[in-house]
Every structure is written in structure tokens, then in C-alpha cells.
Amino acid sequence: MIRVASSTLYTQGLSSMNSQQSALLHVQQQLGTGRRVLSPSDDPVAASRALGVSLAGSVNGQYATSRKQADATLGLSESTLQTVTTTVQNIQTLLVNAGNGTMSDNDRATLATALQGQYDQLFGLANADDGNGNYLFAGLQSSTVPFTKNAAGGAVYQGDTGHQLLQVDVARQMQAGNNGAEVFQSVTANAGYVLTGNSANTGTGTFSSVSASDPTNPLYGHSFTLNFAPNGAGRMQYTITDTTTGTQVVPATDYNEGVAISAGGVTFSVKGAPANGDTMSIKPAQQAGGDMFTNLQNVINALKQPLTDETANANLQNVLATGIRQFSNSLDNVLTVRSSIGSRMQELDSLDTIGTNRDLTNQATLSSLTDLDYAAAISEYYQRSTALQGAQQSFMQIQGMNLFRFL
Incomplete structure (x- = not known):
């Protein structure tokens, strides 16, 4: 016959209740926090x-x-x-x-x-x-x-x-x-050209707006200077110099008021009477300021x-x-x-x-x-609650099983 000490029974009962109580508390925390x-x-x-x-x-x-x-x-x-x-x-x-x-x-x-x-x-x-x-x-x-x-x-x-x-x-x-x-x-990069006069000009030449007549021209994008000077017969002429390369791109040409002037893929015209030594600048907008x-x-x-x-x-x-x-x-x-x-x-x-x-x-x-799956958690909550109650009832019954009751 195996004899089980009363302390063992108490310890096992208490352990069972603590385990069930801990599991129930965990489910309660899950339900409380979601x-x-x-x-x-x-x-x-x-x-x-x-x-x-x-x-x-x-x-x-x-x-x-x-x-x-x-x-x-x-x-x-x-x-x-x-x-x-x-x-x-x-x-x-x-x-x-x-x-x-x-x-x-x-x-x-x-x-x-x-x-x-x-x-x-x-x-x-x-x-x-x-x-x-x-x-x-x-x-x-x-x-x-x-x-x-x-x-x-x-x-x-x-x-x-x-x-x-x-x-x-x-x-x-x-x-x-x-x-x-x-x-x-x-x-912007496609702003085109800007024409600028020289404040030191002594003639009455005024320029029109400048347009891009041939953007595929190899000189397009260079800067140019328009110079006026009379020839030996007193006829006003103009030359155009590529200031980017320092070369003359338009030789001495007779000036005619309002007639289109072209160089490097850009075209404009001049009106009035330019004087000897008058100049105008033709620059890409990025360089003209x-x-x-x-x-x-x-x-x-x-x-x-x-x-x-x-x-x-x-x-x-x-x-x-x-x-x-x-x-x-x-x-x-x-x-x-x-x-x-x-x-x-x-x-x-x-x-x-x-x-x-x-x-x-x-x-x-x-x-x-x-x-949290609330349905599963509620079901587990009731299971844990029932298990805890069962452990508590079992402990109460074990507590009553001793010889001292019969003395």
C-alpha cells in the first residue's frame, strides 16, 4: 500500500489551483486588451x-x-x-x-x-x-x-x-x-535669343524682336555682335562677328532698313539710321542676363x-x-x-x-x-473558470480526508 503524505496532497492541490488561476488571468487580460x-x-x-x-x-x-x-x-x-x-x-x-x-x-x-x-x-x-x-x-x-x-x-x-x-x-x-x-x-533652356543695344550708339537704329529661323544651324547658341560702318563710298554696311569663336560670320553687307538680317540660325531686322561704330549684341537668353x-x-x-x-x-x-x-x-x-x-x-x-x-x-x-478572437477567448474563459472551480472543490474534498476527524 502506498502512503501519500498530507503535505503532498496540499501542495498538488495548491499547484493545480495556481495554474488554473494563472491561465484564467491570462485569458482575462486578453479579453481586457483585445x-x-x-x-x-x-x-x-x-x-x-x-x-x-x-x-x-x-x-x-x-x-x-x-x-x-x-x-x-x-x-x-x-x-x-x-x-x-x-x-x-x-x-x-x-x-x-x-x-x-x-x-x-x-x-x-x-x-x-x-x-x-x-x-x-x-x-x-x-x-x-x-x-x-x-x-x-x-x-x-x-x-x-x-x-x-x-x-x-x-x-x-x-x-x-x-x-x-x-x-x-x-x-x-x-x-x-x-x-x-x-x-x-x-x-528656361529654350528662351531663345535677346538683342541688346549699346548705350554709346550715336545713330538712331532700333532693332526688332529676334526669332530662331534655323535652330539646326551649327552656330546656333553662339553669341554675335552686329557692327555698323560705312564703306569707302559712304554706303552704310554691317558685319556680324561670332563672339564665341571670334570669327566673322557675315562679311560687310549693305544695310537696308527693315530688311531681315540672319546669322547663326537667328533672324531680326533694324530700322532707322545707324551711325559709324554703332553695335548691337545678339546673345542666348542665358548669357544675356x-x-x-x-x-x-x-x-x-x-x-x-x-x-x-x-x-x-x-x-x-x-x-x-x-x-x-x-x-x-x-x-x-x-x-x-x-x-x-x-x-x-x-x-x-x-x-x-x-x-x-x-x-x-x-x-x-x-x-x-x-x-484576439473573442469567440474563442470567451469559450476558453469559461473553460478555465470551470477548471478553477473544479480544482477548488477537489482541494476542499482532499482537505477533509484525514484521520483527525475520527478522534
């Missing part, structure tokens, strides 16, 4: 996968934050450039009005004052910030004022040509803005000068024609930048949609790994 995996030991594989999914969700959330920051900066830039567009269009209107031959010196001085107001407005827009002291058009030097004025009153760019890049998705870094040099001091502030200041200075004779009037007309072409190029450049900003903002919307779908996928995966 999670099946409360610790890695519950399901090591699921816990490991859930950790990876959670980390992926956190990274995706950081991408979403970067997209919001990029969208806010781009939105402010677009709003500012919309005003810049209006300002440039106002400048163009004033430049066209300035070409009115019936204006007096006072009228032109008034126009110069109006253009100075547009200059100041443009200068302020170029130095716009986001409200937190970060300048929109300073490149990577966001805490530096992009444009300042030198001793002569001209605008000087203080920022850099870099771009702030934000990681807006797994494999996508995006420019959060554009620097001032590419907005206010540049032109794309700085809005410098170009506008040149026009303002010219309008402030009184017109004393036909030569001064011709020089002014050439300055205005150059200014009109330059600001047409500047407007195209601003619109191109705005188009780029719009494309980036549209891309951010698409990436937001992708990020939202990725979040939903991560949440579904995480739910399948760690969320």
Missing part, C-alpha cells in the same frame, strides 16, 4: 513579425510627416510665385506703355516710379518666409535673407543654389522648394533720363525692347517653376494615397498577428 499576443512567449513567431510590421508603420508615418512638411512649403512657394507672376505681368504692361512715343519726360519719370514700386514688391516676394523665419528662396541657407541690396542699390543673392530634400517615401526624395537664383535670376532685378533697374534708369534727341530716343526704345523680351523670358521661367511645384504637389497627393493604403495593409497584418 490582444492575443501579450508577450513574445505567447507566440514568438507572431510577435517577431508584429514587431517588423510596427516598425514599418512607424517609418511610413515619418514619410507622411515629411510629405506634410513638403506640401506646406511647396504650397507657400506656389502662393508667393502666383503673386510674382502678377507682378511680372504688371511690369510687362508698364514696359509696353513706356514705348509710347507721345510721352513726355515727366510721364516717363512717373512710369519709372511705378516700376520702382514693382521692383520693391518683387524684392519683398523674393525674401518671403514661411512665418517661422525660414526663407522660401534661400536654398539650403534657409535662415539667411536671400536677397540684399549692395551700395549701388542692386539686388545681390545671398543664398545658395542647393535644394532642401525630404524623404517623402521609401525611394523618393523631393525638393521642398526652389532657390532664388533659379526663380529670379534664370531663364536673366536677373529680374538687374534687368528692371536698367529700364528704370533709362526712363529717368530725359530724351534730348532722336539718338537718345532710339537707345531708350532698344532698352525697352530688350526689357520686354527679358521679362517675357522671366515670366516663362516663373511659370515653369510653378508647373514643377504643381507636379510635385500632385505627386505628394499620390504618395499620400499609397501611404494610406500601406498603413491599412500594415494594420490588417498586425491585426491578424496579434488581435
